[in-house]
Amino acid sequence: MTPHLVLRVVSKLLIPLIVVFGLYVHFHGDYSPGGGFQAGVIVAAAVILYALIFGIDSAKRAVPTWFVKFMAALGVLLFGGTGVASLILGANFLDYDVLHPDLAHHTGQHIGIILVELGVLSTVFSVMMAIFYAFAGRAPDIPEGEW
Amino acid sequence: MTEFDWTQLLDYALMGMLLAVGIAIVRLRNLFAAVMLMGVYSLLSAAWFVTLDAVDVAFTEAAVGAGISTVLMLAAMLLTAREAEPVKAIRHWAALIVVSVAGAALFYAVGDMPVYGDPNSPANSYVGMDYITSTPNEIAIPNVVTAVLASYRGFDTFGETVVIFAAGLGVMLLLGLNSGKKKGDEE
Numbered sequence: 001m002t003p004h005l006v007l008r009v010v011s012k013l014l015i016p017l018i019v020v021f022g023l024y025v026h027f028h029g030d031y032s033p034g035g036g037f038q039a040g041v042i043v044a045a046a047v048i049l050y051a052l053i054f055g056i057d058s059a060k061r062a063v064p065t066w067f068v069k070f071m072a073a074l075g076v077l078l079f080g081g082t083g084v085a086s087l088i089l090g091a092n093f094l095d096y097d098v099l100h101p102d103l104a105h106h107t108g109q110h111i112g113i114i115l116v117e118l119g120v121l122s123t124v125f126s127v128m129m130a131i132f133y134a135f136a137g138r139a140p141d142i143p144e145g146e147w
Numbered sequence: 148m149t150e151f152d153w154t155q156l157l158d159y160a161l162m163g164m165l166l167a168v169g170i171a172i173v174r175l176r177n178l179f180a181a182v183m184l185m186g187v188y189s190l191l192s193a194a195w196f197v198t199l200d201a202v203d204v205a206f207t208e209a210a211v212g213a214g215i216s217t218v219l220m221l222a223a224m225l226l227t228a229r230e231a232e233p234v235k236a237i238r239h240w241a242a243l244i245v246v247s248v249a250g251a252a253l254f255y256a257v258g259d260m261p262v263y264g265d266p267n268s269p270a271n272s273y274v275g276m277d278y279i280t281s282t283p284n285e286i287a288i289p290n291v292v293t294a295v296l297a298s299y300r301g302f303d304t305f306g307e308t309v310v311i312f313a314a315g316l317g318v319m320l321l322l323g324l325n326s327g328k329k330k331g332d333e334e
Contacts, residue, residue: 025206030288033202035296041210048218065324076312079305094301106287113288113297116304123308127315128215134322135222 004053011053018046026121030110036117040124048132056136065133068126075123082115154198161195176231178224186217199263203292 026039051059082094089098096112097103168188175181189212196205261268266276278295286294296304 029293030290034206035293038206038210045210045214072312072315076308079308109286109298116297116301120308123312127311130315130324131318133324134318135219138226
């Protein structure tokens with residue numbers, strides 16, 4: 001992959017910024033628009049951009065397929081686990097108030113929201129990557145003339 | 148007479164561009180150009196959602212519609228032909244009739260819709276107003292959208308996450324991730 005020098009340099013500059021923006025969208029979701037779903041899609045778009053420029057094999061070394069499978073299941077487990085944790089602590093399913101004793105500041109709600117959003121982030125990112133790998137892995141590499 | 152709202156010109160411009168891109172997608176034969184224009188359509192929709200103050204939706208539309216689905220459509224297109232087969236004229240007329248009837252029904256319903264941003268509209272007055280008034284006391288986070296998504300309607304969001312997981316699982320089972328296929332030439 002020697003050609004496309006400009007594309008490679010520009011995308012190397014952009015990809016870290018896209019990932020940082022995705023994390024900002026995630027962790028600032030309590031205060032500004034955004035959340036786990038948007039963050040997961042943005043981070044997945046960064047990895048897909050990497051795969052488009054540097055080839056799908058490099059992307060699979062950075063984000064292996066076992067990691068994608070693992071994180072997709074982990075996200076659902078984290079979301080459901082938060083609900084089960086509140087069940088065990090004596091409240092309704094996904095009632096986060098019991099997760100922390102500080103009821104005056106609603107710390108339990110904040111913990112619960114961050115946990116379930118992390119679950120959404122993990123699942124959305126992994127499923128987007130899985131669908132991309134499944135489709136792009138079947139297509140032949142783009143011929144030079146079609147760039 | 149009220150003052151002229153200049154932002155509505157932006158709405159008209161975005162709507163006009165959406166219409167032009169939509170017609171161009173229908174008329175194009177080249178699949179590559181059609182996929183690219185669908186990405187443009189999603190990006191224009193995202194810009195329009197921002198003017199409607201639906202920034203969360205705009206985020207998702209820009210990332211999923213303009214970004215990831217364009218890439219997926221390109222990957223799918225690489226597996227098939229680059230040009231669409233010409234379609235018989237009779238099918239165009241059938242499609243036009245269906246679209247015209249559906250469009251006429253939508254325009255007929257426009258008169259019943261509440262004014263944009265109307266605080267007394269059904270969407271804003273009952274449970275929506277309840278969420279807005281009680282979020283500062285019950286959840287104590289500034290973003291009501293996140294409070295509704297993750298806390299009040301956490302069960303729905305859990306369902307959505309499971310649906311996304313099931314979709315990914317289906318793709319993985321049907322197509323596989325091609326893992327380990329090229330193990331020999333990785334190093």
